[in-house]
Amino acid sequence: MVIYNGTIITVNSDFDIIKDGFVGIKNGKFAQIGKFTDDFTVPTAEEVIDAEGGIIMPGLVNTHTHLPMTLFRGLADDLPLFQWLHEYIFPAEQKYIQAETVRYGTLLGCVEMILGGTTTCCDGYFFADEIAKAVYDSGMRAILGQGVIDFPAPGVPDPKENIQVVLKFAEKWQNVSPLIVPSIFCHSPYTCSRQTLKKAKDAADSKAMLFQIHVAETKNEWDRIYSEHQTTPIKYLDQIGILDPNTLLVHTIWVDDEDIALIARRGAKISVTTESEMKLASGIAPIPDFLRCGISVGLGTDGCASNNDLDLFREMDSTAKLHKVNTLNPTVLDAPSVLKMATLEGAKAIGLEKDIGSLEVGKQADLIIIDTDKPHLVPMYNPVSHVIYAAVGSDVRDVMVAGKMIVRNKNLLTLDIQEILARVTRISKNIRI
Amino acid sequence: MVIYNGTIITVNSDFDIIKDGFVGIKNGKFAQIGKFTDDFTVPTAEEVIDAEGGIIMPGLVNTHTHLPMTLFRGLADDLPLFQWLHEYIFPAEQKYIQAETVRYGTLLGCVEMILGGTTTCCDGYFFADEIAKAVYDSGMRAILGQGVIDFPAPGVPDPKENIQVVLKFAEKWQNVSPLIVPSIFCHSPYTCSRQTLKKAKDAADSKAMLFQIHVAETKNEWDRIYSEHQTTPIKYLDQIGILDPNTLLVHTIWVDDEDIALIARRGAKISVTTESEMKLASGIAPIPDFLRCGISVGLGTDGCASNNDLDLFREMDSTAKLHKVNTLNPTVLDAPSVLKMATLEGAKAIGLEKDIGSLEVGKQADLIIIDTDKPHLVPMYNPVSHVIYAAVGSDVRDVMVAGKMIVRNKNLLTLDIQEILARVTRISKNIRI
Numbered sequence: 001m002v003i004y005n006g007t008i009i010t011v012n013s014d015f016d017i018i019k020d021g022f023v024g025i026k027n028g029k030f031a032q033i034g035k036f037t038d039d040f041t042v043p044t045a046e047e048v049i050d051a052e053g054g055i056i057m058p059g060l061v062n063t064h065t066h067l068p069m070t071l072f073r074g075l076a077d078d079l080p081l082f083q084w085l086h087e088y089i090f091p092a093e094q095k096y097i098q099a100e101t102v103r104y105g106t107l108l109g110c111v112e113m114i115l116g117g118t119t120t121c122c123d124g125y126f127f128a129d130e131i132a133k134a135v136y137d138s139g140m141r142a143i144l145g146q147g148v149i150d151f152p153a154p155g156v157p158d159p160k161e162n163i164q165v166v167l168k169f170a171e172k173w174q175n176v177s178p179l180i181v182p183s184i185f186c187h188s189p190y191t192c193s194r195q196t197l198k199k200a201k202d203a204a205d206s207k208a209m210l211f212q213i214h215v216a217e218t219k220n221e222w223d224r225i226y227s228e229h230q231t232t233p234i235k236y237l238d239q240i241g242i243l244d245p246n247t248l249l250v251h252t253i254w255v256d257d258e259d260i261a262l263i264a265r266r267g268a269k270i271s272v273t274t275e276s277e278m279k280l281a282s283g284i285a286p287i288p289d290f291l292r293c294g295i296s297v298g299l300g301t302d303g304c305a306s307n308n309d310l311d312l313f314r315e316m317d318s319t320a321k322l323h324k325v326n327t328l329n330p331t332v333l334d335a336p337s338v339l340k341m342a343t344l345e346g347a348k349a350i351g352l353e354k355d356i357g358s359l360e361v362g363k364q365a366d367l368i369i370i371d372t373d374k375p376h377l378v379p380m381y382n383p384v385s386h387v388i389y390a391a392v393g394s395d396v397r398d399v400m401v402a403g404k405m406i407v408r409n410k411n412l413l414t415l416d417i418q419e420i421l422a423r424v425t426r427i428s429k430n431i432r433i
Numbered sequence: 434m435v436i437y438n439g440t441i442i443t444v445n446s447d448f449d450i451i452k453d454g455f456v457g458i459k460n461g462k463f464a465q466i467g468k469f470t471d472d473f474t475v476p477t478a479e480e481v482i483d484a485e486g487g488i489i490m491p492g493l494v495n496t497h498t499h500l501p502m503t504l505f506r507g508l509a510d511d512l513p514l515f516q517w518l519h520e521y522i523f524p525a526e527q528k529y530i531q532a533e534t535v536r537y538g539t540l541l542g543c544v545e546m547i548l549g550g551t552t553t554c555c556d557g558y559f560f561a562d563e564i565a566k567a568v569y570d571s572g573m574r575a576i577l578g579q580g581v582i583d584f585p586a587p588g589v590p591d592p593k594e595n596i597q598v599v600l601k602f603a604e605k606w607q608n609v610s611p612l613i614v615p616s617i618f619c620h621s622p623y624t625c626s627r628q629t630l631k632k633a634k635d636a637a638d639s640k641a642m643l644f645q646i647h648v649a650e651t652k653n654e655w656d657r658i659y660s661e662h663q664t665t666p667i668k669y670l671d672q673i674g675i676l677d678p679n680t681l682l683v684h685t686i687w688v689d690d691e692d693i694a695l696i697a698r699r700g701a702k703i704s705v706t707t708e709s710e711m712k713l714a715s716g717i718a719p720i721p722d723f724l725r726c727g728i729s730v731g732l733g734t735d736g737c738a739s740n741n742d743l744d745l746f747r748e749m750d751s752t753a754k755l756h757k758v759n760t761l762n763p764t765v766l767d768a769p770s771v772l773k774m775a776t777l778e779g780a781k782a783i784g785l786e787k788d789i790g791s792l793e794v795g796k797q798a799d800l801i802i803i804d805t806d807k808p809h810l811v812p813m814y815n816p817v818s819h820v821i822y823a824a825v826g827s828d829v830r831d832v833m834v835a836g837k838m839i840v841r842n843k844n845l846l847t848l849d850i851q852e853i854l855a856r857v858t859r860i861s862k863n864i865r866i
Contacts, residue, residue, distance in 0.1 A: 040693040073811075073812060073814075073823065074812075074813065074814050074815050074818035074819055074822065074823065075814050075815075077768055077815075077821075078753075078763060078764055078768060079824065080763060080764060081763060081765065084763070108808060108811065111808045112808040112809045115808060116809070121803065153636065177525065192768055214586065219761070251448050275750075275754060278754035278755060278757055278758040279753070279754050279757055279758075279763065279822070280757075280763050281758050281760070281761050281762055281763040281765075283758065283761065284757070284758060288778075307822070308818065308819075308822040309809045309822070309823045310809070311809065311825075313823075314747065314750070317708075317747070318711070318751060318754070320511075321708060321712050321751070322710055322758075324712060324714040325710065325711040325712075325714055325715070325716065325717060327714070328652070328714050328716065329512060329514060329714055330509055330511060330713050330714040331512065331513060331519070334510070334511035335510055335511060373854065374550060375541060375544045375545040375825070375850065375853075375854065376545045376742050376743070376744065377542065378506075378854050378857055378858060378861075379506060379507075379857055379858055379860075379861030379864075381506075381507050381508050381861065381864075382507050382508075382510070382862075385510050385741065386512075386741075387511065389507065389712070389741040389742070390506065390507065390741045390742045390824050392744075392747075392827065393809070394825065394827045394828075395827075417808065420808075421806065421808065421811045424812050425812055427812070428811075428812030428813075431812075431814075
């Protein structure tokens, strides 16, 4: 397959931008990427796609989601965190999260992400087996973490069974499809005991899985960990042996210079969910410091209960702008740095950088085409500026995962959107808190 | 005309939300707003529009734009303010801002705003006569300020002629159309002398016009005014007699409690351009304090050179989230408060609250319909939450100004978009800095 007549943002190590470029795809991988010169003839490929002057770039990587929570989009906003969690989100999960609702919440999340140019997500929730089936049906790529927490959880009423459920999920899905990668999602250092954290990390290591954990999210969490363990949340995790290159720390807001240096030394990765952290008033993760220390930082949208969308374009824009105003320095987190966080650095954060995150020969053919023939994307002096500061998810025209088109001219080819919207609407009508 | 079958967000004094509502329009004004009950029969109106379950709400009010600068969208990002202005923006203006480019830059800005649900803007620039002609052709409502600055400016090489040009513009446009309201845009206290500021305010008052001014935008400006006049920028303007209910202060970031109390006492209004202020790293305007003191605060996008879009939905989302994280309080600037800033309070800020800003019988029929049958807007528990935290400009389906539909099913009825995009693209190809 050949895609031509677009401006290619490669996100390769030289951050090459190729005007009038083309991309050749073979066996699900990039076989050729180059400039489409005057004497270029459109090759006889099985399929030829004209990008019509748009932007061709890597599919976006969303490093933190809770897919079934798409069901709770806008259920409760503008509340103190404790009240939001205990009066709305936890009761809603207890009452309404079941296999069927998980399936449709997940499908809705996948539809929104795919149509908005996200080709890979890294999710953490319960009912991961149901989530995996739904994501598989959608055609997108995902790392899916089954949850571990010291409380009765959706689908796992007895916390003693958490680790077993994770291992069973991993065994079932480790060889089903290269697009679905099992993982473990250990909720946080304040909802899991030291013993649970240790067991969960051992389970992750035994299956060579990514270990995901929320940490240093709020000042309250920091105070609690410090008073219980006389150290910071990051150092506490390190004492248990959790910080290593297979660990993805999520949020990571309340950290000091020693914590950051420790994360860098251990090679652990970070996922920042800017808009959710703004909306919940958790704080501002020091991304410029993380990058200065060489830590891989990915962006995530978090779940729809706290964002309230899964649009990584908006997340990139907010991230670039927030850190400028926070440091009073307009040169901080420039457009290329933020684009990397949503592509190659995000891929590194979840351990998939050999396969995805940039348009390079030999990598998996995950790409998107942005339609730039729109009032808010004209004129175009710099395609990277447009991607960060002007485009939104609805500007994505085509989406390819592993060489297969899953969106063509804004039509999703893998799922029946109207059926999913109708099912979710029906489910939501019963949700009353 | 009748619009029915939608959820109405009235933004009236009770902030009524009417599920299954209808709106009747006569002679360009709202004649009836109510609930569409089971025994409701669609009336025989000249035109009947089915909102198909979407959201019907007031058109958005953008209280600060520089329309022709849409030509410079993404021309230069991520730079220190001084370098951005002096190496990119000012030279681009000197070289490329002429009557024809102003027309097409303005038309492009109008197209983007209208398609994104903005029905009124408050602009400040030069060549206001050309801008007025273009805005008039677009069908949107606008307050248009001709610029005053103590430097040679686009179209006004001799600063001594500034005030005359303003008065001529006002005389020409004050009775052409109720949709076009002339105003004066006095650039700032650091680019206009005390004498110029005084003359400009007198000119504004002589024609009962809104006086717009950038003020207290950067720390650097504050330092400069303080060192030259031994007082804060706000108190300096007050000394000259500028703070009154006909004055719109733009940005208003570097202010202390005394400044805020003074603004409130004088009845002056404020326009905050959150995303532009974030991107330029100017600082964070203390909106929660302004609101506590009873000041009318509107939102603006600022020009496209520093945002880089004119989407007020994204502006609302960023504003709501930024102030939460800035105060570490998730209850600050809740969704209804932010929606008011982009509608009724914005209208108050520019002196149009008797005509627009809410759906109320007797007001001008400026409204928009949002298509909520989209993956990122499902499910819907609370329409106001969706407007602030999930919707974007491209979700707007229909737009009405003064009872006239100017967008129907996403098609702009007043201008030829393809011609405008082609003209702007051609102009932009010559723009090289």
